[in-house]
Amino acid sequence: MSVITEKxxxxxxxxxxxxxxxxxxxxxxxxxxxxxxxxxxxxxxTRRSEGVSIWVVxxxxxxxxxxxxxxxxxxxxxxxxxxxxxxxxxxxxxNNM
Amino acid sequence: MTPEEQNFMRKIEAEEKIEPKDWMPAQYRKNLIRQISQxxxxxxxxxxxxxxxxxxxxxLRRKAVLISxxxxxxxxxxxxxxxxxxxxxxxxxxxxxxxxxxxxYSSIFNxxxxxxxxxxxxxxxxxxxxxxxxxxxxxxxYGPYSRGMIRICKEESFHQRQGYKAMLSxxxxxxxxxxxxxxxxxxxxxxxxxxxxxHDSDSAHSQKSMEWKIKRETNDDLxxxxxxxxxxxxxxxxxxHPDQAIKWNExxxxxxxxxxxxxxxxxxxxxxxxxxxxxxxxxxxxxxEGEWVRDAITAYNEKKxxxxxxxxx
Numbered sequence: 365m366s367v368i369t370e371k372x373x374x375x376x377x378x379x380x381x382x383x384x385x386x387x388x389x390x391x392x393x394x395x396x397x398x399x400x401x402x403x404x405x406x407x408x409x410t411r412r413s414e415g416v417s418i419w420v421v422x423x424x425x426x427x428x429x430x431x432x433x434x435x436x437x438x439x440x441x442x443x444x445x446x447x448x449x450x451x452x453x454x455x456x457x458x459n460n461m
Numbered sequence: 462m463t464p465e466e467q468n469f470m471r472k473i474e475a476e477e478k479i480e481p482k483d484w485m486p487a488q489y490r491k492n493l494i495r496q497i498s499q500x501x502x503x504x505x506x507x508x509x510x511x512x513x514x515x516x517x518x519x520x521l522r523r524k525a526v527l528i529s530x531x532x533x534x535x536x537x538x539x540x541x542x543x544x545x546x547x548x549x550x551x552x553x554x555x556x557x558x559x560x561x562x563x564x565x566y567s568s569i570f571n572x573x574x575x576x577x578x579x580x581x582x583x584x585x586x587x588x589x590x591x592x593x594x595x596x597x598x599x600x601x602x603y604g605p606y607s608r609g610m611i612r613i614c615k616e617e618s619f620h621q622r623q624g625y626k627a628m629l630s631x632x633x634x635x636x637x638x639x640x641x642x643x644x645x646x647x648x649x650x651x652x653x654x655x656x657x658x659x660h661d662s663d664s665a666h667s668q669k670s671m672e673w674k675i676k677r678e679t680n681d682d683l684x685x686x687x688x689x690x691x692x693x694x695x696x697x698x699x700x701x702h703p704d705q706a707i708k709w710n711e712x713x714x715x716x717x718x719x720x721x722x723x724x725x726x727x728x729x730x731x732x733x734x735x736x737x738x739x740x741x742x743x744x745x746x747x748x749x750e751g752e753w754v755r756d757a758i759t760a761y762n763e764k765k766x767x768x769x770x771x772x773x774x
Contacts, residue, residue, distance in 0.1 A: 369552040371759055391540055391608070391609070392546075393539065394552075411616075428482070
């Protein structure tokens with residue numbers, strides 16, 4: 365069976381809903397290139413003015429950390445409690461700093 | 462339990478979402494693919510009966526509304542196919558399963574749509590029933606499915622409301638229009654209830670799917686919700702409730718209602734509804750007749766790529 369998605373690249377779509385907010389991942393789609401992905405993303409994910417800006421990124425270009433490895437991956441940062449504001453207990457009258 | 466299974470179950474119990482790259486039991490993956498692809502197929506097949514009415518909708522505004530709705534269904538199909546693809550099944554496998562009959566779609570679309578009032582009833586009742594199910598699925602344990610559901614629910618509310626509004630116009634119109642509305646309600650009420658699936662006790666996939674939080678509420682509970690919310694809506698239309706046995710049960714805090722015609726349910730599921738063959742045949746024909754469009758896209762893209770390469774050289 366010929367299905368065109370097999371010949372096309374997979375893109376991840378990110379949308380900024382309002383100026384000042386961050387781009388948020390909304391889903392993925394197949395397209396030939398970045399320009400086409402952008403047009404498809406507009407047609408598919410912004411039918412109700414959901415955004416003011418769209419990013420499309422080839423899924424294969426995303427390098428992701430493994431959540432299951434999170435323990436060892438983030439370990440080096442966990443032994444620095446002095447980075448947190450709550451680490452510093454101050455006298456009551458000034459604790460609301 | 463292996464450490465992987467333990468970790469998986471811990472996430473499920475803690476209401477954490479499962480994401481595509483996480484370890485998951487093979488059966489969890491299988492249940493999800495079955496459910497999500499079936500859901501996607503329903504969105505796509507659901508375009509057929511409504512698409513048929515675009516040229517016949519009674520006013521320009523209603524045509525525009527119907528086009529928007531059908532376009533939404535195509536979008537919903539895409540969200541769901543994409544979500545299923547994250548589980549490792551390809552789009553062509555899914556379409557193959559739909560066309561061969563291996564994969565199901567909602568049996569409601571195997572009922573014929575005879576009049577404009579049916580289109581109104583579908584928006585109100587069929588999309589209404591779908592929303593009850595989808596609101597519950599926003600909390601499903603699989604991340605991509607859950608996020609797709611949240612987006613779909615946001616869009617779906619317009620579908621139900623425009624249907625009810627169209628129904629209201631008919632119900633408050635001429636005696637003939639009111640009769641049309643009543644007839645559509647009578648025919649679509651029962652199949653809409655069947656959309657929630659078999660009784661919990663007869664549902665092959667329910668138990669494991671509940672345990673894994675793929676499904677969050679049982680078929681019967683969701684159906685009850687829909688029965689309850691529809692009573693008032695029928696009353697406001699000024700139509701007669703199709704279920705003579707509908708009765709408020711103070712003790713349960715719900716409406717009691719007649720049992721469904723389960724022979725009909727199984728018969729339609731098993732391919733013997735009025736429109737089963739027609740729907741699948743139409744899907745195959747549309748897919749085959751669209752071959753030249755896909756070829757054209759591929760040819761155009763190759764041309765563009767060659768041009769780019771030439772420029773770069």
